[in-house]
Structure formats: C-alpha cells, structure tokens
Amino acid sequence: MWARVSAGIVPGFFLAAALVGLVSWLWPGPWESTMVIGLLAFFPLWIGIVCASLRFSSGKRAWLWLGGLALFAQGLLWLLQLSGWVR
Structure with missing residues (x-):
C-alpha cells in the first residue's frame, strides 16, 4: 500500500503540476490570468x-504508470515551449 501511495505523491505531484501547466498555457489569453x-x-x-x-x-x-504519465506530460510542456507555441 505504501508503494502505491508514494507513487501517487511523488510522480503524482509532477503529473498534477504538468496538467495544470498545460491547461494554463493552452487557455486563450495570457497564462498569468x-x-x-x-x-x-x-x-x-x-x-x-x-x-x-x-x-x-x-x-x-502505479510507479510505472504515474511516472510514465508524468514524464510524458512534462515532456509535452517542454516541447510546447521549445516549439514556440507558448512562452
């Protein structure tokens, strides 16, 4: 059980941050709003x-799935910034 909870805490943090970042960057208007x-x-x-x-x-x-999803979402953020779609 503790391995599953720690998988939700550590890569889950980065997954949640990436999802919020994606929504903030792709929302129309400035991301600061x-x-x-x-x-x-x-x-x-x-x-x-x-x-x-x-x-x-x-x-x-849990670690494989959440870690993979977190890496994918963070990589997507990096690619969006690298391509110039977002600042």
Missing part, C-alpha cells in the same frame, strides 16, 4: 491522483 485558478485546482487534482494510485494492483504498476 490562470495562475490563481491553477493553484486552486492543483491540490484537489493531486489528491485525486493519490487516491487513484490506490486503484493499481501493485506499487510497481
């Missing part, structure tokens, strides 16, 4: 990911 809403949405999203991590059958699967 979504800062407060993003900060308010971050914590419930992170807690939801921690709760969802308990649905995995093992800690290894």
Whole structure:
C-alpha cells in the first residue's frame, strides 16, 4: 500500500503540476490570468491522483504508470515551449 501511495505523491505531484501547466498555457489569453485558478485546482487534482494510485494492483504498476504519465506530460510542456507555441 505504501508503494502505491508514494507513487501517487511523488510522480503524482509532477503529473498534477504538468496538467495544470498545460491547461494554463493552452487557455486563450495570457497564462498569468490562470495562475490563481491553477493553484486552486492543483491540490484537489493531486489528491485525486493519490487516491487513484490506490486503484493499481501493485506499487510497481502505479510507479510505472504515474511516472510514465508524468514524464510524458512534462515532456509535452517542454516541447510546447521549445516549439514556440507558448512562452
């Protein structure tokens, strides 16, 4: 159980941050206007990911899935910034 919870806490944090960042950057208008809403949405999203991590059958699967999703989302943020779509 602790492996699944830690998978929700550590890569789940980065996954939640990347998802909030993607929404903030891709929302029309300046991303600064979504800062407060993003900060308010971050914590419930992170807690939801921690709760969802308990649905995995093992800690290894939770770490692989959540870690992979976090890397993918962070990589997508990096590619968007590198391509010049967002600043």
